[in-house]
Amino acid sequence: MEFWECLDSERRPTGRVAERGNNLKKDEYHLVVHACIFSSDDCMLIQKRHPDKGLWPSLWDVTMGGSAVVGETSAEAAAREISEEIGLTLDFHGKRPGLSVNYGNNFDDFYIIRWDGDIGSLKLQPDEVCEVRWADRDEIHGLIEAGAFVPYYHSLIDVLFDINRNENLIYRNGIK
Numbered sequence: 001m002e003f004w005e006c007l008d009s010e011r012r013p014t015g016r017v018a019e020r021g022n023n024l025k026k027d028e029y030h031l032v033v034h035a036c037i038f039s040s041d042d043c044m045l046i047q048k049r050h051p052d053k054g055l056w057p058s059l060w061d062v063t064m065g066g067s068a069v070v071g072e073t074s075a076e077a078a079a080r081e082i083s084e085e086i087g088l089t090l091d092f093h094g095k096r097p098g099l100s101v102n103y104g105n106n107f108d109d110f111y112i113i114r115w116d117g118d119i120g121s122l123k124l125q126p127d128e129v130c131e132v133r134w135a136d137r138d139e140i141h142g143l144i145e146a147g148a149f150v151p152y153y154h155s156l157i158d159v160l161f162d163i164n165r166n167e168n169l170i171y172r173n174g175i176k
Contacts, residue, residue: 004030031068033078038164043134060149074109087123098163
């Protein structure tokens with residue numbers, strides 16, 4: 001079972017721990033991380049979620065997403081999740097997310113990564129990820145419209161692609 005550290009509105013630990021799937025109390029939050037891997041030709045690596053996933057089964061999604069567990073920083077959670085889901089080892093030490101979004105009871109941190117590796121070399125976690133592929137902005141918007149992608153706001157997808165173009169915010173180093 002997975003346990004989350006409950007945070008207050010300032011992202012400080014409250015001292016309470018919640019089990020995944022249990023509702024957080026009023027004014028409690030937890031940390032969610034996403035990694036968006038982009039190629040140098042401005043395509044995002046997207047993943048198709050396993051059909052047995054409780055949330056958004058069989059839909060395409062950004063490269064990686066998951067919750068931080070008790071004791072993890074945002075960067076540590078991102079490194080663990082990306083390794084677990086697609087088998088890519090990254091050193092996130094000292095890295096900050098390119099974007100943080102407050103949504104519902106979540107703090108959602110998005111890391112923007114530039115990588116031109118071979119997706120055939122990735123080791124997909126079979127109970128999480130069925131498939132990966134590259135997609136450009138318009139393809140992702142089309143998948144959202146068709147109901148085949150997690151229903152993110154189009155504007156969020158646009159911001160992620162725009163951040164990818166900002167050389168100061170993308171993460172290039174530490175790929176092993």
